[in-house]
Amino acid sequence: MTSSYEFVANPLAKPDGVWTPAQDDILSDPAFAAAYDAISHWPGYAPTPLHALADVATEFGVATVRYKDESARFGLGSFKALGGAYAVARLLRRELSARLGREIPMQEIIDRTHPDAAEITVCCATDGNHGRSVAWGAQRFGARCVIFTHETVSEGRREAIAQYGAEVRRTQGNYDASLREAQETADVEGWFVVSDTSYPGYTDVPRDVMQGYEIMAAEAFDALPEAPTHIFVQTGVGGMAAAVAASAKRRYGAVRPRLVLADPLKADCWLKSFRAGAPVADEGALDTMMAGLACGEVSLLAWEILKDHCDAAVGVPEEAVPRWMRRLAAGTPPVVAGESAVAGLAAAEACCGNANWRTALGISGTSRILVFGSEGATDEALYRQIMGG
8 A cells, every 4th residue: 555655754853852943933832822812813713623533543553543624614614714814914914003103903903993904915826725715814804815826726716715805817837836926916016925835035924824823733732632642744835734843842842743744746845855855846747636735845934844843754646535535524423524634644544554654653552643634625526526426
């Protein structure tokens, strides 16, 4: 089964390393507290479920496997609701505070106290879920929104974005090309890019996005009776994985869980980067069915965290995805998992089933595995097709 997977240990990993000042400048306890205070006051906020997958744990030969189910987060169907929308709120607060010459409380943004927000346009490139979150946040807080989708983003995902009032523009090329077009257009038009990836000269907004994601990790850790020993988390640009790693490291310190990334083999920039010991781009077509993970370049902020606090990456083949989606749908309780949601489970299965990888990661019968089901059926038509209906 594992012959079609790839495993790369992170040569830079520091399992008992410290949380550095540079990392604390990216994600920190005070910034988390601010994010939680804001997001927990949004209408509809509630922690998402944490499912115990007892049968899966038995098959994997471990004590527990728990699945953090993000399929119903704020009605948007993915964890991304925590990041993009929060970053929009933070951006509007900064911009309106500067225009008014006073510090605006976040509650005034949430309450839409300032109609001038309609004069501000936010934009981003997306594979689907991040754009939906940015569009939802812009609609909720009163800004204008333009979303750039690349040529392989499905019509279902484009329509899901447009329903939140955003203008959606189709671009040529892959995700990274759409990211460049979004930035270039924003520079010309005077718009504000709300991206979930960071690059030289652009770090403030992605930091806010990642800080929102930490809420998902903290909810999971709070709900667990014991700390996880292993976390398997899927990666696109790496923002979610870095938020999970940061939350785990600051909470558990030198005894943090082992953390393993799950990369689609067709979009494996983290696998390549760990193999090289430095960020390396995947220049391919990135045509993975795991659309939310179809990214060719790692986020620089995520790299700053994951280079120290992540232990390995696993390349996940396409054929693993439908099998796990169907397995979860047929489970108890039944779980609606989108294509990008199951990569962590697939990677965990591979590592538990390969004697060498199992040993390298210290997996045993007492291990407690945590995975993040990052999305539900964010493209209903594609989900039904994969389910065979």
